[in-house]
Amino acid sequence: MPASVLLELDEEKSADFFKSAIEIGGNENCVLSGYRGDQLCGFALWNRHSEEPEQTAELRALYVLPDHQGCGLGRLLLAETLREASAAGYKHLAVFALEANQAAANFYRSAGAAPLSYQRTYEIAGLSLPEVGFVWTLAQRGA
Numbered sequence: 001m002p003a004s005v006l007l008e009l010d011e012e013k014s015a016d017f018f019k020s021a022i023e024i025g026g027n028e029n030c031v032l033s034g035y036r037g038d039q040l041c042g043f044a045l046w047n048r049h050s051e052e053p054e055q056t057a058e059l060r061a062l063y064v065l066p067d068h069q070g071c072g073l074g075r076l077l078l079a080e081t082l083r084e085a086s087a088a089g090y091k092h093l094a095v096f097a098l099e100a101n102q103a104a105a106n107f108y109r110s111a112g113a114a115p116l117s118y119q120r121t122y123e124i125a126g127l128s129l130p131e132v133g134f135v136w137t138l139a140q141r142g143a
Contacts, residue, residue, distance in 0.1 A: 030088075032080050034064070034073045041068040044077040046085060049094050056135075057085040059095040078111055086138040093138060096120060096131040108134040 034042040042064035049056035059081055064074045085093045094116065097104035109115075116133030123129075 030081075030084055032077055032084070034068075034077055036068065041065050042073045042077055044081045046081050046093070049092075052092070055090060056092040056094055057088070057090040059093060062095070074107065075111065082136060082138060086140065089140075091138055091140070092135050094133055094135045096122075096133045098122065099130040099132050105132060105134070112136060 030046050032044040033040055043061070044059065044063075045061040046057050046059045049058040059078075062074060062077060062081075064077070082093055095108055095113065097108065099119070113134035113136050116135050119133065120131050121128045122131050
């Protein structure tokens with residue numbers, strides 16, 4: 001994400017978004033958090049994919065504080081997201097990353113995600129940022 005866009009983000013709106021996501025809960029929005037002691041170090045937010053809501057969940061956000069990256073917390077949050085989405089009956093979990101974010105793309109590939117055959121665009125602050133997508137096929141209960 002361009003630094004200029006990050007600087008313009010409204011912290012209150014962002015906080016309200018995540019508060020709402022946590023309150024809705026269920027299969028609508030699922031938030032996982034990772035702590036070290038009493039410090040929140042990372043989180044994952046997933047919900048139904050807008051284009052295939054019956055079969056596919058979408059990882060909307062996965063973030064780990066820079067000081068805690070590289071210790072396995074991101075992989076743990078991703079693994080729990082995959083487990084929860086499967087337990088909720090989804091067949092796939094999709095995720096999109098900004099095309100310029102090669103670190104995220106490499107992380108998802110290394111975690112077994114396959115590239116999606118299509119891209120999309122993330123619109124923010126008057127910018128159109130291309131995104132690339134990845135997908136996991138989830139193990140089904142009883143399979």
